[in-house]
Amino acid sequence: MPSKKKITIEPLARVEGHGGIKVEITDNKISNVEVRILEGPRLFEELVVGKTPQEDLNIVPRICAICNLSHKYAALRGLEKAVGVSVDSTTKLFRELMHHGEMIESHSLHIYFLALPDFLGYDNAVAMADKYGDTVTKALQLKKFGNKIMRMMGGRMIHGENPIIGGFGKLPTKEALTEIKGEALELLEFAIATINLLGGLEIPDHMERETQFLCCKPPGEEYGYYGDILITSDGEEHPVENYKNVIKERVVSHSFAKRGQYNGKPFTVGALARVLLNGKRLKGKAKEAYDQLVTDRWYRNPLFNNHAQAIEQVYSLEGIIETVNQLLASEDAEIAQPTQESGIGTGVVEAPRGTLIHHYEVKDGKITAADFITPTAMFLDDIEAFIRTGGEQLLAKNQLDNIELQFEMIARAYDPCISCSAHIVEVVFK
Amino acid sequence: MTATDKPKIGIYGFTGCAGDQLLIIHTEDEILNLFGAANIQSFVMASSNPIEENLDVAFIEGSISTKEEIEHLHELRKRAKILVAMGNCAVNGGPQAMYTGDGGYEKRLKKVYGEGVKFMTDPLEAKPIDAYVDVDYYLPGCPISQPQTFALISRLIHGAIPEPYPHPVCHECKLNENRCLLLDETFCIGPLTLGGCGSACPNHDVSCVGCWGPNEDGNFGQHIKLLESFGIPKEEIMRRIRGFGGSKIIKFIEDGGK
Numbered sequence: 176m177p178s179k180k181k182i183t184i185e186p187l188a189r190v191e192g193h194g195g196i197k198v199e200i201t202d203n204k205i206s207n208v209e210v211r212i213l214e215g216p217r218l219f220e221e222l223v224v225g226k227t228p229q230e231d232l233n234i235v236p237r238i239c240a241i242c243n244l245s246h247k248y249a250a251l252r253g254l255e256k257a258v259g260v261s262v263d264s265t266t267k268l269f270r271e272l273m274h275h276g277e278m279i280e281s282h283s284l285h286i287y288f289l290a291l292p293d294f295l296g297y298d299n300a301v302a303m304a305d306k307y308g309d310t311v312t313k314a315l316q317l318k319k320f321g322n323k324i325m326r327m328m329g330g331r332m333i334h335g336e337n338p339i340i341g342g343f344g345k346l347p348t349k350e351a352l353t354e355i356k357g358e359a360l361e362l363l364e365f366a367i368a369t370i371n372l373l374g375g376l377e378i379p380d381h382m383e384r385e386t387q388f389l390c391c392k393p394p395g396e397e398y399g400y401y402g403d404i405l406i407t408s409d410g411e412e413h414p415v416e417n418y419k420n421v422i423k424e425r426v427v428s429h430s431f432a433k434r435g436q437y438n439g440k441p442f443t444v445g446a447l448a449r450v451l452l453n454g455k456r457l458k459g460k461a462k463e464a465y466d467q468l469v470t471d472r473w474y475r476n477p478l479f480n481n482h483a484q485a486i487e488q489v490y491s492l493e494g495i496i497e498t499v500n501q502l503l504a505s506e507d508a509e510i511a512q513p514t515q516e517s518g519i520g521t522g523v524v525e526a527p528r529g530t531l532i533h534h535y536e537v538k539d540g541k542i543t544a545a546d547f548i549t550p551t552a553m554f555l556d557d558i559e560a561f562i563r564t565g566g567e568q569l570l571a572k573n574q575l576d577n578i579e580l581q582f583e584m585i586a587r588a589y590d591p592c593i594s595c596s597a598h599i600v601e602v603v604f605k
Numbered sequence: 606m607t608a609t610d611k612p613k614i615g616i617y618g619f620t621g622c623a624g625d626q627l628l629i630i631h632t633e634d635e636i637l638n639l640f641g642a643a644n645i646q647s648f649v650m651a652s653s654n655p656i657e658e659n660l661d662v663a664f665i666e667g668s669i670s671t672k673e674e675i676e677h678l679h680e681l682r683k684r685a686k687i688l689v690a691m692g693n694c695a696v697n698g699g700p701q702a703m704y705t706g707d708g709g710y711e712k713r714l715k716k717v718y719g720e721g722v723k724f725m726t727d728p729l730e731a732k733p734i735d736a737y738v739d740v741d742y743y744l745p746g747c748p749i750s751q752p753q754t755f756a757l758i759s760r761l762i763h764g765a766i767p768e769p770y771p772h773p774v775c776h777e778c779k780l781n782e783n784r785c786l787l788l789d790e791t792f793c794i795g796p797l798t799l800g801g802c803g804s805a806c807p808n809h810d811v812s813c814v815g816c817w818g819p820n821e822d823g824n825f826g827q828h829i830k831l832l833e834s835f836g837i838p839k840e841e842i843m844r845r846i847r848g849f850g851g852s853k854i855i856k857f858i859e860d861g862g863k
Contacts, residue, residue, distance in 0.1 A: 221713040300651075336809070337806075
């Protein structure tokens with residue numbers, strides 16, 4: 176008789192949304208791994224059909240609270256292409272500032288509150304406060320700062336409507352911008368201290384395997400969080416309009432999911448992919464952090480996504496300072512108007528947890544088709560593959576203590592956003 | 606107070622964006638106090654190892670969108686003395702409920718998933734939680750507001766009775782001394798929408814989109830006529846009013862249309 180064992184982790188804690196992990200072991204070998212999405216479908220792609228671009232912008236950020244402005248930004252980039260809107264350079268800078276704010280909000284939430292408790296042996300960040308009071312207090316400050324920028328640019332901390340087609344409803348004053356810059360300068364020290372904190376952690380290696388990476392190629396020579404080209408770790412570059420040929424949807428018998436694969440294999444997106452593919456473009460303190468932390472192991476170990484996010488915290492704080500300097504010397508922004516009623520547009524940004532695609536077809540001012548591919552949809556296969564490798568290694572070495580925690584840490588490292596992927600429900604074919 | 610006599614609280618998320626739970630996590634000035642004042646037994650977005658026992662208060666975010674969620678909701682209702690619907694999806698069904706009841710759900714589902722699949726748990730057309738269980742308090746918002754949330758939590762954990770807040774967005778917009786967008790014949794549904802957001806959107810010169818759901822005292826009939834007089838097609842007005850009110854808003858639209 177084969178021995179069979181099942182490990183079920185449900186609910187998967189300290190992630191956004193309702194999910195779980197199921198691992199089946201037969202004869203001391205991993206026979207099945209499923210990252211389960213337990214939220215109901217919301218069918219956003221169908222909800223926006225028949226609506227105007229502006230209405231779409233009100234609705235789609237509700238896909239996800241943590242990265243609501245990334246959804247807004249990706250939608251803006253797609254819709255503005257479709258209806259022929261070209262925004263001025265000042266508006267572009269304000270959007271970059273907005274996006275930096277979201278990166279800091281999301282990354283600080285993930286690093287200190289969702290991921291770090293695992294490495295330090297706690298159930299949650301509040302419980303860490305006794306021993307790591309200073310880190311928790313400063314992490315709250317950093318997160319609050321990210322939220323402040325999201326509120327300033329978005330119009331509200333979560334689900335603000337200030338970003339509109341062609342620009343913003345209202346822009347911050349020069350005084351408010353100067354204040355933001357001062358705070359970014361103060362927080363930089365803590366972001367750098369975090370690089371040292373993470374650099375001192377021992378990172379398990381049981382799950383290590385080769386994978387592929389994908390992210391946007393930012394325009395120009397700079398590091399950044401958006402672009403019209405997708406780059407992959409095989410050195411290829413793909414115009415975003417071809418996204419359907421790059422990211423292939425896959426259906427399997429145990430699980431029907433709009434799961435993405437590249438070249439028929441799983442891939443990683445997110446801070447780790449961005450730092451590995453574009454890290455040579457980093458400057459300043461972020462470059463120093465990159466030189467200090469990045470090793471060959473990063474290509475095989477998803478836990479370093481936490482470290483990559485820490486590098487991006489430094490990059491974004493420096494980015495805020497630089498962007499504010501540019502904005503203070505810029506002309507006033509104008510709201511750009513649509514030049515056409517019909518068209519097609521693919522908008523891509525890097526959400527904190529990875530590449531986010533919004534594709535729209537607009538006819539006579541109304542959306543006729545929409546397609547959203549979220550980072551979590553892209554990396555679920557990759558999580559499963561790493562859990563499988565890790566499980567096999569741990570079984571072979573008979574290291575079964577805390578095996579659930581080891582699996583959870585892999586999943587959490589990706590910072591999965593289950594709300595975003597809620598149209599990925601586990602299904603069984605009849 | 607010891608951990609045992611502190612009020613026991615559970616915070617749960619069903620189908621939604623998790624924005625209401627996130628808002629609680631994002632209350633940087635209050636989150637440590639909250640964990641100190643109450644016994645947070647279950648809040649899986651923030652902490653591992655939940656304790657699932659009887660609760661003094663259960664806060665529930667999200668719409669009910671699968672069969673498994675109905676069962677879980679009933680189970681929570683049984684062990685919670687007080688149950689709070691938290692956020693628009695729990696209160697009204699959220700944006701995913703904007704077409705609930707129109708008969709097109711199966712078609713939309715098939716369009717996204719294709720034919721011939723059986724789900725592990727049956728998906729359901731999104732509904733608010735009071736479609737299935739009694740709700741003691743409604744905490745509206747998309748997302749909920751921090752001052753309202755902490756006022757409610759404080760009262761509930763100290764045994765005080767929460768106060769209703771029956772004011773539209775316009776009430777707050779006036780207090781903020783914004784110029785009324787309707788004076789410029791711009792679409793806005795602040796008069797029909799429950800306040801509490803502090804008129805977040807009109808403060809930025811952008812229209813209220815109705816994300817807190819219907820304000821019971823709103824004069825729907827007259828406001829729809831006003832928007833029509835701006836030259837906005839009735840079809841567009843109705844579509845935009847229905848964005849965040851789920852099927853609950855239909856009653857107000859129908860009553861107002863009389």
